[in-house]
Amino acid sequence: MAPDSFCVLVIRRYVIDHNSTFGGENLMKKLLAVLVCLMMVLSLFSCDTTDWKDEETATTNNQKDEESIATTGNQEDEDGTATKTDEKAEETTEAVDDPSSPLNDLAMQMFEAAIKGEISVCDAHLGETELKNLQFPSNGTRLEECKQLTKAILDMDGDGVNEYVIQSPDRDHIVLHCYNGKVYSYCFDRSVFYNLNTDGSFYWRGLSKPEGAHVGLNQLSFDGSLLIVKEVYKIIMDPAEMTPIAYYMDGKQITSDEYSVYYSNNPKRFASFCPFDISCEYPISSEDAFEIVSNHWRRKDGASEGACGTTLVYRIVILEKPNAYTMNYRICLQWEAYSHANHGWESQIPRITVLDELLVNAITGECLNIQEACPDGK
Numbered sequence: 001m002a003p004d005s006f007c008v009l010v011i012r013r014y015v016i017d018h019n020s021t022f023g024g025e026n027l028m029k030k031l032l033a034v035l036v037c038l039m040m041v042l043s044l045f046s047c048d049t050t051d052w053k054d055e056e057t058a059t060t061n062n063q064k065d066e067e068s069i070a071t072t073g074n075q076e077d078e079d080g081t082a083t084k085t086d087e088k089a090e091e092t093t094e095a096v097d098d099p100s101s102p103l104n105d106l107a108m109q110m111f112e113a114a115i116k117g118e119i120s121v122c123d124a125h126l127g128e129t130e131l132k133n134l135q136f137p138s139n140g141t142r143l144e145e146c147k148q149l150t151k152a153i154l155d156m157d158g159d160g161v162n163e164y165v166i167q168s169p170d171r172d173h174i175v176l177h178c179y180n181g182k183v184y185s186y187c188f189d190r191s192v193f194y195n196l197n198t199d200g201s202f203y204w205r206g207l208s209k210p211e212g213a214h215v216g217l218n219q220l221s222f223d224g225s226l227l228i229v230k231e232v233y234k235i236i237m238d239p240a241e242m243t244p245i246a247y248y249m250d251g252k253q254i255t256s257d258e259y260s261v262y263y264s265n266n267p268k269r270f271a272s273f274c275p276f277d278i279s280c281e282y283p284i285s286s287e288d289a290f291e292i293v294s295n296h297w298r299r300k301d302g303a304s305e306g307a308c309g310t311t312l313v314y315r316i317v318i319l320e321k322p323n324a325y326t327m328n329y330r331i332c333l334q335w336e337a338y339s340h341a342n343h344g345w346e347s348q349i350p351r352i353t354v355l356d357e358l359l360v361n362a363i364t365g366e367c368l369n370i371q372e373a374c375p376d377g378k
Contacts, residue, residue: 156200
């Protein structure tokens with residue numbers, strides 16, 4: 001029974017028992033007034049208690065919510081910090097792999113300083129010397145004596161820092177590698193470093209041996225300043241017919257089908273080269289002239305196309321530079337034709353066809369064909 005109902009019954013019983021003693025109606029009115037007051041007080045007390053409990057519950061819930069929010073917020077902050085740290089780590093990793101990374105920029109600055117003669121290069125045979133003194137292995141020609149040099153800049157070992165490759169007209173190569181604040185040079189004869197690919201691998205062709213001629217694909221890597229050459233695959237050719245008779249990969253003999261599968265899954269593309277100058281005395285450098293004729297012919301060095309089992313590789317070659325007798329660059333467009341008749345064709349000497357020749361004035365950059373420049377044929 002509710003408290004207020006119990007109070008009413010008690011008072012009514014009291015009034016009935018004492019009605020005659022206390023004066024009847026007046027007492028009844030007074031007691032009813034007191035009863036109403038008590039009921040109001042009890043109601044207020046009940047409301048206050050409920051409100052207080054609700055407030056306590058709400059306060060407790062709010063505190064829990066705040067703690068939960070604070071915890072979640074801390075977790076988000078911690079996660080956010082971890083994410084940012086991971087992002088920074090990824091950015092650092094990407095920056096190392098990015099050709100525009102600080103490490104790569106430093107390497108390019110070192111290469112340019114070596115080209116200008118501001119710093120020496122470290123060569124295995126000559127020790128520390130100027131870049132211009134380096135020699136191409138096949139004929140001993142010093143770099144500064146060779147007038148038709150070309151270059152390619154690419155990451156040969158996949159570490160995110162470019163190497164600088166200088167090529168002679170006879171296809172000897174000098175590779176420049178930057179390590180620990182120094183530039184190191186490595187010279188290659190054309191027989192062991194022939195066609196360079198965009199991924200840094202290169203084809204080679206060895207001298208004929210009793211079991212046959214050797215051709216193949218190699219990949220460079222560096223351990224500090226130490227050069228490491230890894231053989232990717234090797235093909236032994238019949239010395240008489242120049243057809244493959246054996247295949248090797250990672251030092252193990254494989255079948256022709258296994259080689260074909262690897263070859264199909266790992267396509268290669270020849271690298272592009274452009275002129276290399278140690279110094280330039282004219283407003284139009286050989287690299288500028290190279291770009292002018294490339295735009296004129298709408299051909300890029302190294303571009304290729306195939307037809308009827310043959311790959312045609314376009315090459316732009318500077319035949320002559322300005323000298324005491326002429327102020328023009330003489331440049332030709334030619335293609336190198338490689339037959340796909342046999343595996344290992346990339347290492348073979350191609351058939352070369354000259355398609356066109358142009359003259360570029362070293363002062364004005366004007367581009368003329370041979371007939372326009374020499375109408376009398378002289």
